[in-house]
Amino acid sequence: MSKIQSLIAKMAIEAKKAAREVAKLSTTVKNDVLLRTAERIVDAREKLQEENEKDLIKAKNKGVTSAFMDRLKLSDKVIDSMAEGLLDIVALPDPVGEIPKMWKRPNGLTVGRVRIPLGVIGMIYESRPNVTIDAAGLCLKTGNAIILKGGSDALYSNLALASILQDVLKEFSVLGEAVQVVSTTDRAAVTELLKREEEIDVIIQEEVKALSVL
Numbered sequence: 658m659s660k661i662q663s664l665i666a667k668m669a670i671e672a673k674k675a676a677r678e679v680a681k682l683s684t685t686v687k688n689d690v691l692l693r694t695a696e697r698i699v700d701a702r703e704k705l706q707e708e709n710e711k712d713l714i715k716a717k718n719k720g721v722t723s724a725f726m727d728r729l730k731l732s733d734k735v736i737d738s739m740a741e742g743l744l745d746i747v748a749l750p751d752p753v754g755e756i757p758k759m760w761k762r763p764n765g766l767t768v769g770r771v772r773i774p775l776g777v778i779g780m781i782y783e784s785r786p787n788v789t790i791d792a793a794g795l796c797l798k799t800g801n802a803i804i805l806k807g808g809s810d811a812l813y814s815n816l817a818l819a820s821i822l823q824d825v826l827k828e829f830s831v832l833g834e835a836v837q838v839v840s841t842t843d844r845a846a847v848t849e850l851l852k853r854e855e856e857i858d859v860i861i862q863e864e865v866k867a868l869s870v871l
Contacts, residue, residue: 661841665849668804668837669856672777675832676802680774684751686829687798691747694825695740698790701821702736708817709786716810729784731814739790739818746794753800774800776858779850783808783863789818792861793836797822802835804857806850809842816840 658666682690698705709731716729752772759769778801780792789805796803807815815838823833839846851860 661843661845662849664841665846665853669853671834672802672804672837673856675835676776678831679802679835680800688747690797690825690829691743691794694822695743697821697825698736698740705731705736705817708813711813712811729811731786735787739787742791743794746798749798776801777856778803779857779860781806781847781862784811786811786814786818789815793822804837806839806847812842
């Protein structure tokens, strides 16, 4: 087994384990995790921008367009927007356990549809590190774990953002592996993610304008 195969296998197995914990979290705990994360993102502004600068330098050396650089940059405005986005997710109703439809069968038995978490979400996307927070926040709110495979241009930024979420999850006695970023830029990692059907329940691939996993 190659290093990349081992890495993805380990991440997927750990995510599956963490997903069982996240699925059981109360709405209050999930919202508290998101609120704390929003605070931490703002507090860690300088550190995030230091890591983001590594990505910006690398991208500039590759000669990317100014529009690409703008999407990649974690400016003060973008960081504040990420925090506000988490607050917006907190304000959303918790879909877990919601019964969207009930009906009675001819034999008198009442049946219904109940929304439950999917389990582990795999997401493949390119730059724009703010997507890391948006996707992770939505997955946590809906009781799912997530493995994020961002573009190589935003690797340092994505890892820094995921680290904040992992630290907050641990504060609430939840496995930090509920949110993971693939740390290799090798494209073979995408193939390996697609192979982990036993652990990863859904794969979402860019482009995603609005994400809903339930």
